[in-house]
Amino acid sequence: MLDRFDDRTLEIATVIVVVLIALVILCYLAIFINPQVFFNPLKPPKEAEATPTSPFEPTWTPSPTPTATNTPTPTSTWTPTPTATNTPTPLPPTPTPTNTFTPTPTPTNTRRPPPPKPTATPTPYPYEYIIAEAGPDCQRTWVWGYVVSADGIGEAGVQVRVGSIDGWRGDVWTDANGRYEAIFAWEPIEGQWFVRVFKGGQPRSEQFWFKSGGGCEGPYSLQQFHIDWKHR
Numbered sequence: 001m002l003d004r005f006d007d008r009t010l011e012i013a014t015v016i017v018v019v020l021i022a023l024v025i026l027c028y029l030a031i032f033i034n035p036q037v038f039f040n041p042l043k044p045p046k047e048a049e050a051t052p053t054s055p056f057e058p059t060w061t062p063s064p065t066p067t068a069t070n071t072p073t074p075t076s077t078w079t080p081t082p083t084a085t086n087t088p089t090p091l092p093p094t095p096t097p098t099n100t101f102t103p104t105p106t107p108t109n110t111r112r113p114p115p116p117k118p119t120a121t122p123t124p125y126p127y128e129y130i131i132a133e134a135g136p137d138c139q140r141t142w143v144w145g146y147v148v149s150a151d152g153i154g155e156a157g158v159q160v161r162v163g164s165i166d167g168w169r170g171d172v173w174t175d176a177n178g179r180y181e182a183i184f185a186w187e188p189i190e191g192q193w194f195v196r197v198f199k200g201g202q203p204r205s206e207q208f209w210f211k212s213g214g215g216c217e218g219p220y221s222l223q224q225f226h227i228d229w230k231h232r
Contacts, residue, residue, distance in 0.1 A: 154178020
């Protein structure tokens with residue numbers, strides 16, 4: 001049947017097929033680079049985005065306004081000079097001897113100070129980290145790990161808070177296997193971050209701080225962090 005088409009028709013058909021193949025390759029490449037592209041029918045779920053919050057808010061203090069007051073003007077006052085009067089010189093009285101009693105000191109009760117109160121020992125948080133590892137990642141800066149019970153079983157629905165030294169915070173929750181994951185950026189960036197376990201809106205662990213590097217090569221290229229938590 002190919003003898004019915006001339007060479008020009010075959011060339012056009014070949015060009016169309018090559019263009020379609022190139023478009024398919026470009027689409028797959030765009031989905032590989034950015035899974036959230038609009039024409040991807042199977043987009044992965046978006047990670048929780050942390051909302052920057054500032055722990056300090058400026059307050060305005062009004063400055064006091066000075067109030068003008070009337071300055072008193074001194075006035076001169078004339079004071080008459082007293083006239084000296086001759087008076088007889090009194091004779092000194094004759095001393096009369098008197099008995100002098102020496103008081104006897106009365107003993108007083110000395111109260112001892114109360115003993116110092118014992119210092120309360122702070123109660124440790126119920127969760128502690130058991131694994132802290134780091135490595136390079138040239139595609140993103142992130143942290144992941146597991147929250148397990150005292151028996152080593154993953155705990156689902158546990159709140160894990162992440163944040164940065166700049167003041168913003170974000171929350172993620174563990175899945176059915178106790179795994180959590182939080183992405184800070186879709187590229188290697190330099191920063192200082194923390195992870196902390198919460199339950200019922202209250203902290204249940206210490207803040208675990210770590211630093212990431214901006215490059216993905218070399219001994220200090222750290223963008224992937226693995227931190228596991230366990231109930232005491």
